[in-house]
Amino acid sequence: MSPTRQLANDPLTSSWAAGLRSSLRAYARTHLPDAMVPAHFVVVPELPKLPNGKVDRGSLPPLTADETPETAFVAPRTQVETELARIWQDLLGLSKVGVETSFFDLGGDSLTVLQMAAQVRDVYDVRLDLRRMFEDPTVAQLARMVSSQADPTVTGAGNPRGVASEAMVADAVLPADIVPEEGALPPSTGPYRTVLLTGGTGYTGAFLLRELLDRSAATVHVLVRADGAAQASERVRENLAEYGLLRDGDEERIIGVPGDTGRPYLGLTKSTYHELAAEVELIIHNAAISSWIVPYAKIKPVNVFGAMEVLRLACRKRVKAVHFVSTIGVYPGHEGARSWPETRLTEADHVVGGYRQSKWVADSLMLQARDRGVPAHVYRLGAITGSQTTGACSPDTFINHLIKGCVQLGAYLDYDLLLDLVPVDFCAATVVHTALSGGRAESVFNVPSARSVSMNEIFELIVAYGYPLRRLNYQDWYRELAAAVERGEENELAVYLPLFGADRPAEEVGYLGSKPDFRTDNLRAALDGSDIACKPVDRELFDRYLDYFVSTGFLPAPPGGTARPENQWSALS
Incomplete structure (x- = not known):
């Protein structure tokens, strides 16, 4: 009998094959988009070969829907x-x-x-x-x-999108090789001639880039997923234009760099890597997967390993200051009042969900690198909302998906959580101004809103704008949402159903009764003497956001028009 021939009843081989399929699928989920993860894996003893040694694809067994991934087949028992x-x-x-x-x-x-x-x-x-x-x-x-x-x-199941706090702490250990290399030039304190920006094709990235161009004379290299330098630069310009931020002459100071934050060496060619290592004087690291429904394992390559790769680059040829865009979500959720000073993180328990946990790990890595001689700074931003000057707003945030989903449903949830909404242009100006100042002693900056607002306040502003939304208790709201989605009705919250339970939402959405106080001593010192100020989220500012969403088609116009006087606000140009 052939040594590779499988027995008709071979439980050990079957179990081994199931385990291999599980490992392959887990690896694929970590490195590939959902649409590219294979639905089935077929395990064979060996690959059939042609006489020239290449794989004989025609002799491979067919893919069948009967292949059951992850585990060996367990038949129904009841x-x-x-x-x-x-x-x-x-x-x-x-x-x-x-x-x-x-x-x-x-x-x-x-x-x-x-x-x-x-x-x-x-x-x-x-x-x-x-x-x-x-x-x-x-x-x-x-x-x-x-x-x-x-x-x-x-009903007592743990959060499936996150990992245990022990795993977070284990991941938050900076590798030994991330240390300024021998002979590296010392860090510059400005004025900076060459800056590297990651995440420059996102919403916050567009405003960070605009501030870099306006507040400095530096050439800005922007790391972008693209097929080549021309496409990379085009993507950056298109992103600026989408939010009305593109100016004449910008192309002369923007260099699109094809790469990938989630890959070793940032996905750069060897020559480009060494060139950036030698020329870049300052790094603003903004790239991240920010979805609340993506598991930690899938976010980790970009959000955690990407932070490590940025720090490695910062240690090569020339030591570079790294300014890392983090989130106040790295602080644990707690009921009641709690003060959070601008210092390194020590608590991992109750930091929930893949996104927040990955940011907690990366935040911790940054400050460890600072201990080794890399001038790293961390900015813990509140929930990013629209520009306080133009109203330009990204539709791709949880709060904005929630707003649209409730407008589509005609009802909002009476679940009074405190929100820290921070205008994107204020955040960008804060990060860039502080980064360009050079040599600041402070390492951590809390960047919360000017005034926390409750979720109910936000929806009351939306009703005042003209949307006739009913106010429902959470359980009734959830039943209406689930029923609408099951009927096939279009709703922005369909993809977020994993964050909502029949009785209450997941912890990522927020803690009832939580009243955090984010200290801003370092932030105020950094902005002292500047013209940078954060506007509170009020009727005036929120009307501006809703105007923008109506003008772009993200939201339909209210059925009877806006409830505010027409002469109070002009339409966005």
């Missing part, structure tokens, strides 16, 4: 599991479904999971907790949810 498995089979076009296999690993997606939930409701007359379904999308979990005797461990 009548409920059997019926639910049949629903999944019909919906996904499979001949069998294991009860411990993830719905998404079988080929499902956010749309089909909602279709599945609707079918389950029709059969069992129960409305699923979609947040729990996203957290553990298996037939076994689903059977417990529809059962009259719910498993109490299900």
